Each structure stands twice: as structure tokens, then as C-alpha cells.
Amino acid sequence: MGKWDVLAVVFLAMMVMLIAEAAVVKYDWTVDYITASPDCVEKLVLSVNNQFPSPTIHAMEGDTLVVRVTNAIPTEGVVFHWHGIHQTTTPFFDGAAYVSQCPINPGETFTYRFTVERAGTYFYHGHFGMQRAGGLFGSLIVSISLHKEPFAYDGEHSIILTDWWHKSIYEQQLGLTSIPFRFVGEPQSLLIQGRGSYNCTGLAGVAPGSLNCIVCNSTNPLCAPHVLPVMPGKTYRLRIASVASLSSLNFILEGHTLTVVQADGRYVKPFQVDNLNVYSGQSYDVLFTTNKEPSRNFWAAVNVRGRKMSTPTGLAILQYLPNPATLVPLTPTPVSPAWNDTAASVAQAKMILAKFGYEQAPPLKPDRTVTILGTQNMVDGHIKWALNNISHVARPTPVLAALKYNIRGAFDSEPPPDFPIKDYDVFAPPPTNYRNATSGSPVYVFTKDSVVDIIVQNANTLTPNNSEIHPWHLHGHDFWILGYGEGQFDPEKDPAFFNLVDPPVRNTVAVFPYGWVVIRFIANNPGAWPFHCHIEPHFHMGMGTVFAEGIEHIPELPTQTLGCGLTKRLMRL
Amino acid sequence: MGKWDVLAVVFLAMMVMLIAEAAVVKYDWTVDYITASPDCVEKLVLSVNNQFPSPTIHAMEGDTLVVRVTNAIPTEGVVFHWHGIHQTTTPFFDGAAYVSQCPINPGETFTYRFTVERAGTYFYHGHFGMQRAGGLFGSLIVSISLHKEPFAYDGEHSIILTDWWHKSIYEQQLGLTSIPFRFVGEPQSLLIQGRGSYNCTGLAGVAPGSLNCIVCNSTNPLCAPHVLPVMPGKTYRLRIASVASLSSLNFILEGHTLTVVQADGRYVKPFQVDNLNVYSGQSYDVLFTTNKEPSRNFWAAVNVRGRKMSTPTGLAILQYLPNPATLVPLTPTPVSPAWNDTAASVAQAKMILAKFGYEQAPPLKPDRTVTILGTQNMVDGHIKWALNNISHVARPTPVLAALKYNIRGAFDSEPPPDFPIKDYDVFAPPPTNYRNATSGSPVYVFTKDSVVDIIVQNANTLTPNNSEIHPWHLHGHDFWILGYGEGQFDPEKDPAFFNLVDPPVRNTVAVFPYGWVVIRFIANNPGAWPFHCHIEPHFHMGMGTVFAEGIEHIPELPTQTLGCGLTKRLMRL
Incomplete structure (x- = not known):
């Protein structure tokens, strides 16, 4: 039996699995550091069961996932956030440290138990400090029977993308909160399914991340590029997610057109692209057909956009069977659109629309509208990011517990301020009276089942002529993206252009430089x-x-x- | 007013302080990483209030210390153990993670409040994972009026010694628990009061830690050697403590005889040495007289003993005022006795006897005798250390809480095994039937006020012809050291030679290679x-x-x- 037959059998077996009844799917995990070389440079990496990336979870829509986590790190707490899973009725298993739960202490075992209500491409990751950037992430694939999907394919693959640093997250975190500020800098490499290529073992004079570097490392068992084996003449579903720490990523499958069919696990009106922007926290499901020259392999590539790229292209191998995986393409590594071509980014974002008949249209009016201005500010001499001039600090009491048990002093009881956005020039650094922000931990409280609009307004950073991309992610919900715009949001004029017919439904939306986005959701999921x-x-x-x-x-x-x-305080001795 | 006059005024002020009544002494601490260069090599260092070493605590005998600790580390817990303080009636403030308390979570504030009952030279340090080796330690000086001391002196200094690695403790910890085992290796440098000299900034061809390296670094504000200013013709008390991670240290004050007057805060019969072994967890108070050539300064030096020394001598400057501190001695760095001259080490240990009239003699008989054989073993393929073939693992429930609130399953309820030590050849690696140990967390339970003898038996490691020094430390108690011996303890013959008249009283005792030690204590301090x-x-x-x-x-x-x-489980919702 050849490799491709094995692959076919595996895929058939998966389809059989998918026909089974909703089940309880159990995982037993131990979290600890391992020594790994994701890009051929050895460092300490956070792992589950000694794997990096952490194991991929496979479940069917409606299944109950039971994940028993034992923390074997000597002194660090951990939590797992199940990104894109709504945790309806189980808000305490959302896995956000100090919001939904206390960190799992070293030596403790904690059992997450929740239902995966909707098929789609999700992922999970550490949500305490910057542990996600430390390597604590993995894919969470929720499937349904193929015949229920509004598209057909012959096989599937899943990849998770990230950017990668050689400095420890401890050093990164300390630098970000120090005076003077020490930025993490641009990543050393980009990883596709945990593999990249920085260090060119054994080859002198070869640039990190270069084509020759990949060729050189292609047989290194520690850091050989990830391989996506496909049979010629078939259609594949590729599940792509980004857990990038900093970078806006652009994905290219050399020579192959990508048909986007889902975004963040929600159906979209299919559209075709040659390159796909994937912002941190987002996932896409794309279809592609293996109709190219079958005697060679192709690049799967990821580049940085939105920041001036100094990191080499991250590369994986699209292996046309029966070519060997080590048949490295000799073609140049794919090039993405210019890093600062924001118009192209916005245009692609606007191509994403909900698939008719598969997603509901939003309510026509909000019950409440909240404006959030995200700015870079100073707090006590530290560079911070702030929302309406309040820079968030986590307090050590889970907000959910404080709300449920009425524990006072756990967060700021003052509601977040409404910001006089009309006075604010989003094209300039914060003026004197807004330059200094305060630290706080206010909580927005919404009436159950109310319709909420959030206007997220981007602005200039502390540096003149600089504004950054921010992918905003909401836990416990998907939201409708009603509109994008440039400059300052105009509450009089802009709502007239909201898409109330087929806005995309997502959990993470990129707010572009100097731009705004308006999202709408229904506050129907009791929790924090x-x-x-x-x-x-x-x-x-x-x-x-x-x-x-x-x-x-x-x-x-x-x-x-x-x-x-x-x-x-809930202890009764 | 010259420098030495300032010093005299400071010392007088301290004496005035000492005459005051017992007081409440408050400290407000924030723990976080800082970037520091203790030996001129930059790394992340655990700190209190951005200081390394952490601040020295000064208190008077009988004072109540209140230390409010806020953990500002993003994802790590912390605790502080007050080494040598008995915590009578406050066992929950002993600061041993998972024994006396839960770790202080990131963002939490925890207040230690306890009495320092006995004057002496103590210290404190992190007691969670290997955070002490990460830099979390400081001195704790408890004084009494000078006229109450059985010796006189004109001034005092305090130094804390340690060994230092450039690898992070995360990497060290992971290596120790990995298969294959990766040892931490010998330290890169030795620090006196947080200062060493590894990297010779600005001088090519100068060996790390060499005399020239020190000279080179002597004006570097980040890592200039620690300075002990003294006036000629005076007598000083020097408080010396070791928090070394691995090394047995030997301290020398070039050209000056040291008169040892206290060990671990307890009075000893004064004796004189030219070099002093200080094992990790121990403190000594020594007197010295500044009667040497006053036109020069002298070395304060620390070397490794007990392991073959590959680490350069750690150096500080004994500054004879009014010489400048930067007047580096041109004499060779002091040399300690041969690293493997165990006989010299044992002989010095045996010089330590309690000062007559200041310490009580021990009870003549124990109520219970426990034999503990400490061996190196294998557990599931990992190299471990074990006591009577059980290698200790911390479980995530504080033992003290489990005992107080009768929480089952927190530790192993089976009592630790009595080991058939008579069958055991301490001069050979563990035989087949003892090579594999098990992991566990048994607790020895002693009847209140009973007299307990502990026979600590050392043995050969897994490596033929190798046995290591182990400084054993007991929390909550000082103990009498009844005797040291070589080879296997003989319960028939050896007790006849116990010192029941003036055995030294300490909290930490070195057990020498292939040797044994017997300690006696009264189990009169309710706690764990x-x-x-x-x-x-x-x-x-x-x-x-x-x-x-x-x-x-x-x-x-x-x-x-x-x-x-x-x-x-103590939560009542």
C-alpha cells in the first residue's frame, strides 16, 4: 500500500468517525517545558505531552470535550483558552486567567469539560502572561459529516501559523513593562505547524530563512519543514489559523488559487484569492485543487504584512505525491503584497461576506452602543495601550467569580468612561491631555439578550505618522462585522453604510491603521x-x-x- | 566629615536603634524580574523592589516583622522562606510552597507576620522550584544590644554568598528532570553580596574571574566588586551566609584570622580559622581585627570546595579606610584547601561547639529515632535523589492545611519506610534492588514535645567512587548535632561517642561524603x-x-x- 493509499484510508476512517453520534472526547494532558528547535535554534518551549505545537484536538459538532490538564511546570500557572468556542452554560471553562478562572497552579490537575457546538476550524492556547508566544497552542478541529458541508473535497489538512522569537517570553514580557521600554522586536522566524528555518545547520554563508537554508534543513528531523501531502487532481480543504504573537500574516500556496469557504468557523460566500491575510486570532478554511505540474512540490508560504518585513518567509512543503517530501521546490519563495498596502488588506477584508442561507442577518438596531478608542499612551512613564484612556491590568480575582459571588474590590466598579471621540484627532499622536492614561480593570456590563454595538476606533500611536493593525477578539461570542472605515467614525453618517444583509460573522476582526470597525453581538451568553x-x-x-x-x-x-x-474569602474554615 | 566618620555615626545610630523597644518592622515588597549583571553578564534575575540581592532586613530580637509581598511576575508564583526563623505559633508563615502555604499567585498580595525570637544572622529566600538560584534571596539580621553580646566589636558588615549560572533556572530545572539528564554544571561565577566577575568588559585576553578581570570591572557600576569598608585598628563582626545553589563554599579574608562566634545564629565556643567552610543554608558570625598594613586593601574571597573547582574565585574588597575602594589588591587571590580534603572539612566542622552557658545541653535520650538514608536513584528512567528509596515530590496542597483540616489525599498517608540500613553498602552505588526508587510525599509525624533523633546516612551516588556533600536543613527548629562519622552508622557503638555536653545547635548540618550525622531536636513547634x-x-x-x-x-x-x-474543597459557595 503506497503512501497515498494510506492517506486515502485515513481520510475514509475520518469520514466514518464523522458519522458517529455525539460523543465525549477525552484528552489527558501534561504541560511542561521541553527543549525544542522549531526553527533549528534550540530554546525552551511550552508543550503539551512533550509536543510542539500542542496536540491537535479532533471532535465532531456536538461532542463534549473533556481535557484533563496537569501542570508540570515548576513555578508557573497555566490556563487554556478554547478560541472560538462559546462556552454556553460553561463560562468558567473559557480559560482566560483571572477572568474565567484562577491559573492552574504547578502540580494541580484541572479538568475542562465543554461542548463544541459548531463545526469549524478553531484552536486553543495559553491565556496567561504571554504563554501563547512561549509555544502553548494547538489546533481544535470540529467536524461534521461531509455531506452536510456546502462544498465538497477529497481530503483535508490543518496548519497553525505563528511568529517566533529566540528570546524567552520572560525577557519579552519584562522588556515590554520596563523603563526604558524594550520592544520584542521583529520575530526571528515564522512557523507553519511549528516548523521554520532560521539556523542553516551545516551550510556556511547561507542566510537564515533563505531557500538554501530550507533546503539545508529539509532532512533535519528537529526542524525539517512541515509537509502537506496531496494527491494530484484532487480538491483539498486546508484549515489555516494564526496564533501569531505580533505579526499580521499572509499565506500563499504557490501557484494555487485559494477558495475561502469559512472564516473563524463560520460560512462565508466563497471567494478566490492568491494570497490570504490571516490576522492573529483568526482562522480560514480554504479549498484548493491540485491541478499543477505533478512532478514537483510547491511552497506553502507565510510572510509578514502590516509591519515592514525583516523576518524571512516561513515555508512548508506542498507535496504532490508520489514525489518525496524532501523534493524541495527550486522556485523562489512566494512574495506577498507590500507590507504597507493597507488598501489591499481592507479590500480583502471586505470580500468576506456571510454565506446566504447559512448565517442569520443581525438585528437591525442595537440596544446599546459602546465606543472604544484604542490608543498608545504613557502610564507612570511606561508605554501602554489603553481603551478610552484606561490601560487594562489583570487583577488576581477571576471577574466571573467576583460577579457570581458578589466579591467587592476584585475589579474597578466604576464603569468604563465614555470617550469624547469627537474631540480626538485619530491622525495625530495623543495630545497632551490624552497622552497619560491610567491603569484599571473596569468591566462593561450588558443586559442579557441586549443587542450591543461596539465601535472600535483606531488612532495614531505615540509615534507621529504611525498607526498599527489590531485584531480584536471577543470571547464567548461571534459578532457581525457591520462595517469598516477610515479615519474617525461618524455616528451620524457611517451607520447608513452598515451591512445588515450579509455581514460576516466572526470572533476576531482586524482594525486597520487609522480605521474603525463596528461589530454587533447579542449579549445572550451569561458570563464574563x-x-x-x-x-x-x-x-x-x-x-x-x-x-x-x-x-x-x-x-x-x-x-x-x-x-x-x-x-x-469563600473559604469557610 | 570623612567617610569613616560617617561610618562611625551610622554604627552609633544602629546602636541607638538596638536600645529601643521591640517593635513592628514593616516592609512592602514587590517581586519581579529585573535585568541585572551580577558578574558583568546580563540576565534576568528575580528581585525584590528591583534590588539584587533582595533588601537586607534589619530587626531587633523580639520584633514583629510584617512583610507585605506583591507578586508582579506575570505567570509565576512565589513564596518567601525565613531561613532560621522558627515561626513559633505561625507555622503558616514559614514560606515553603506546598508545605506551609500555597504559592502567592501573580498579582496577589500576601502578608507575612511573625516574630524574630532570637538575635542572629539569618536570611530569606524563595522556596518554590529553584527560585533561590534565580536570585530571590536576601539577608535577615536580627540584633540585640551590643552589651548583651558575649563579645565586643566596633562595627559590622553582612555578606551573603552564592554561586551563579548564566542559564535560566527554567533551563536548569528542565535539564534536571529530563531524560537524558542534563546537569546544571559548575557555576560560571561566585557572588559576594550579589557581585562577581565573569565577563571582563573592555579587556581582551583577560580570563573570566581573574585578578585582571576584577581590576577591569572594579569601576563598572553594574558589577564592581562588593566593598567592605573598615577603619584600621578596629574589630569587626562579619555576618556571612550562603544561599549557594550547588557549591560548598570556603571563605577567606586575606591575611586576617577569623574568630568564629556564632553559627546559624547560635553562640559557639570561639575558635579561630584562616578559612571558613560555609555550606548552603548556613551562616557564621566571625570577628576580625584590622591590624594589617593599612596602606592597602585586601581580598575577601570565596572558593568552591567539595567539587573539583572550575569556577573562578569570587572576590570582594576589604577596604582599609581611607584608601579608595577602587584600590584593588595586587596580591594573588586567596587559595582554599584542596577541594577533596574531606578530612580538613570534617575537622573544621568538629571545631564547632556550643558556647558554655549560652546554649542548653540536649536531652540525654531520644523518644524516637529515625534513620534516613539519602541516595541517588533512578525513578522511571530519571535520575533522582531519594530518602529511604522515596524521592520527594511536592503535591499541590500545603501539608500544613491538609493536616489542620484533615484533607485526605494531599500527601501519602503511608508512613515513610524504615530502611534496613544494615544491609546497605554505603561505599558502593545502589545495588540492583535499591537502584530504582519510587516517587512519593510521605510525612513523618512526631508526638508533640517528643525528643527525636535523625540519623542521616550518606552513601555512594550512582557513579562508582563518588559521594557528595549534603547540607541538611530543618525548618521550624534548631537541632543539636550529636556526632559525625564516616562509613555506616553503627547504632550499637556510635551513640557512645555522641556529644551530649556541648554539641553545636544549628538549623543546617553538612553530611560529608560517605559519612553520617546524628541530630536531635524536640518536636515542640506545632506545624509541618x-x-x-x-x-x-x-x-x-x-x-x-x-x-x-x-x-x-x-x-x-x-x-x-x-x-x-x-x-x-474548603470553599463553601
């Missing part, structure tokens, strides 16, 4: 849900907040989620 | 007290256990010490 920029350094520097809703409907919390901060 | 080898890698590899006593007298525990592991 972080809303934050998915860029690790930005969130670590305060770019986030918490949305709470249906407080009176929050279920009793499992004691395993408690024990830290002011929840110690 | 770690008894462990003070070498960080050894303890991390399982060389420790817990002694519990007077369980029924353990006071109610502050809720701030709880919340982790099975103490979550």
Missing part, C-alpha cells in the same frame, strides 16, 4: 468575556477589557476554578 | 516542617521530606495561605 487585541505584546501592555452579561444567570462555579485572589 | 538537602538541584530532584508535629495544636490558618490543590 475578554475583548482584547490578540497581539500578545499589545494585550500585555493593557489593550483589552472584559464584557459581562446575564450576571444573574451565571451558573455555580466549579471550585477548581477558584482559590486565587479574593475568592479565598 | 521541611527537612531537606539545601542544594537546589538535589531538593528539586527529590532530596527532602516533611516533619509534622503537634498537629492538634496547629492554629487556624489564614485564608491567604490557602486556595491551591485540595484546599479548594
